[in-house]
Amino acid sequence: MQKQLNIVLFGPPGAGKGTQSERVINRYSLTHISTGDLFRKHLGEGTDLGLQAQKYMDNGKLVPDEIVIGMVEDKINHTPNTNGFIFDGFPRTVHQAKVLDQILKLANASISVMILLNVPEDELKNRLRLRAKISGRTDDQDEVKIQTRITEYRNKTLPVASYYNLQDKLVTVDGVGSMDEIFGKVCTVLDPLYEMA
Ligand code: B4P
DSSP states (O other): OOOOOOEEEEOSTTSSHHHHHHHHHHHHTOEEEEHHHHHHHHHHHTOHHHHHHHHHHHTTOOOOHHHHHHHHHHHHHTOOSOSOEEEESOOOSHHHHHHHHHHHHHTTOOOOEEEEEEOOHHHHHHHHHHHHHHHOOGGGSOHHHHHHHHHHIIIIITHHHHHHHHTTOEEEEEOOSOHHHHHHHHHHHHHHHHHHO
């Protein structure tokens, strides 16, 4: 099997994961797995999975691991012959990270790097307030939901960074600045890994 470049793009809500993912996919021809986008797609189509996720997302809470993991596993298993994956918003708990390692191991692959986009809380809130005006996303619409998402991140998601740090795979990138500047820093991390893959 070809060697894959598998990236976890990580950070709090509003850090720019979705924004940077689009650029990374174009440059390195990777397969995008955004759990938030997948849930919103299911929601739009009115599937059972979408309806199960909705009550958590609407309140800014994490969707339970068993729902998220099944969906990601299905997507990985239905994507043969890829250069690699960019995981955007996944894993969000240490349990999700451990299961992802197992799924990739079965495919003789592994995570190459985790990039953490570091953005202060005030800036995150400003970005989400701005996006609320155009996104139509229920979880962007009020301060309580935004705060819940940030608290969920601190309590349940941030430990995932330590998990990858223990494997020497964590790289932190300053997520404040123009989208192009940040993309430049992300490429500085990924270009050498891409050449090796
Ligand atoms: P997500 O869809 O992942 O949403 P998010 O964390 O808000 O990040 P997103 O990628 O959309 O925003 P971005 O930072 O790019 O998750 C939504 C919900 O789904 C979760 O709360 C949870 O309920 C559920 N969920 C998803 N995955 C899950 C999982 N694995 N386990 C459990 N539950 C899960 O951008 C934000 C804004 O900032 C944009 O408007 C953008 O234009 C702007 N921006 C980006 N970069 C900027 C920059 N450099 N300067 C200024 N603005 C910038």
